[in-house]
Amino acid sequence: MELTFGLVIVTVLGTLAGIAGYFLMRREFKRELEINRRKQEELAQKAYEMTVLKEIGDRIGYSLDAAKIVEIISRSLEQLLSYSTVSSMIYDSEEDKIRFKCNVIETVSQQFINDVKVKMLAAFSEMQQVPVVDLDVDESISGTIVDESGKYPLSSFFNLPITISGRVVGLINVASRNSGLYEGDDTEVLYRIAMQASQAVTKLQEVLENEKSRLSQAVESLSDGLVMVNSKYQLILSNRRISHLLQIVENPKLFDIVNALSGSFDIRTKMEEAYAKEGSLPAQEVAIRDKVFQVFCSRVVDNKGGKPMAIVVLFHDITDAKKLERLRQDFMAMMVHELRAPLTSIKSSVAMINSGDVETNKYLKTIGSTSETMLELVGDLLDVAKLEAGKFDVICNAADLSEVVVERVDSFRPIVQEKRLQINVNIEPDLPKGWFDKVRIKQVLNNLLSNAIKYTDVGEITVSVKQQQVGGVPIDILVSVADTGIGIEEDQIEKLFSRFGQLESGRGNAGLKSSGLGLYITRKIVEASDGKIWVESRGEGSGSTFNFTVPLAQGSHKDVSDTHETIGNFTTEKVAQA
């Protein structure tokens, strides 16, 4: 009996233990299941966050524009939760304004929108820890038509702050006319997304700030003054050197710079020109107080679209260089003058001497021709000295160009015959009068003809004069001097008209004496006469044609009288310094 009872007790206890064990295991199993479910949910939420964040990241790109970032996050909210309005608030520091945008998804009243705006302003004030007033709020509402009945009050909302480098740059508000919303984890996800987006942008900002700092240090170490403005002509960068050069305060405003340059350099107009033009403007020399600057102005474009973003103005102090240059010019002018008098004396004296002895006369002739060459060289140097000093006058009048051409060609005929060449002149009949300086154009023709003869050993030289027309309307007179001489290689053509161009181009290597200044002087004369000069050649050994144009007396210059007054008012032009 006792044994039976004992067995029953053991069986019951065993059963109870089994049942308890089952329930314990079941509970443990359920707990494990619950943990797994939560983990899965967390993982799903993380994956979701990552997806949304990536999407936002892709859309933001490398932008640091707060308005764009806020806009992109606002638009991404549609896929995350329901709301009646989504609004953004950005502080525009450039215009000292708050920009409030509200996108209405569900019909709401104006009061609803006003309440959203007030809540956002309060939040903005609290975050900035300074009161933000409602005075300068630029408001824009878009989306569904606003309900005027006012039956939908603001019942739920939350604000998402967007920060960059710890600074609140914008605020997003999500609001609904339904109550009891935005309390759950779904809303918190958005904060995490916003924070991660802010962190990513902050990192980008830091990278850019570092780059900017490096650039600033480089700009600061420049020996030139530098100013940079944005597309709205607001100063974004200036270095200490510009303050020093212009004798203005450090960290100046654009006004200080404009004011310091006032009367000397219209920086605003130059910046506008640079903004509108591709590449850099030609460097300009500007005298400011007792200094001379070379000013370079160019626009900065973005890498992608080539759209102008900023304008850089660089002031390079050339005061000392100018002083040295002036000294050199004065010295050269003085030397040229000193050389010319004795050379003229030698040439004249030699011309008067006739020894009667053939051998002696031969030496005298050599002395004469050498002194003539040296006088020409000295003449060229004197002209260049005048050009550099801005004292080279070109005084234009109405005159007959064909007469000048014929006279010049005739003067070269003996040398042409001596070289057994042929010279032809083709002048268009009824050629109208040109507008030019007779003396200077003779100088141009002398240079072109002497070059043509000098560089041609066999063949002919042809001088043509004709009107140029565009659409049947005469525009100017074209003079061409063509030869069948040594020709010019294409890559040498540009150098020809520069100072000492022949030395650069190698044309002087033809074994012929020349200063190399003739074509430089020629170009300056033609350009000062409002004409153009250029050369054509099919290459070495194929001859060359030098062309230049002379404006018509009538048309481009209405008053063709060559009175002193007209000359004084219009035609006297000092050739620009080389």
Next chain:
Amino acid sequence: MRLLSVEEDYLSLLSDLIKKQMVMLGPSVAISKARKVSTLTVSGEGSVTAIGGDPQVALDQLATEYMDLSGQIAQATLASLLEKYPNIKNSTGK
């Protein structure tokens, strides 16, 4: 003038912090976050009516909850509030 006890200081500071967060982030989010601190009893208006444990621990937890949402903004808000409560230390360490 009655001097506030340290506990009253904590109640007042915690309430101020929640109310400021209600203005900044919105009432639902701010209160929902505050109620995640189990030792706090928070009213619908954002007032803390009771602290069930160490008030400094509760403050740290609440600050962490808000910093999870708005980072430096919450930190700056707490720092500015703490200036009014010299008896309470900022141990968030952030």
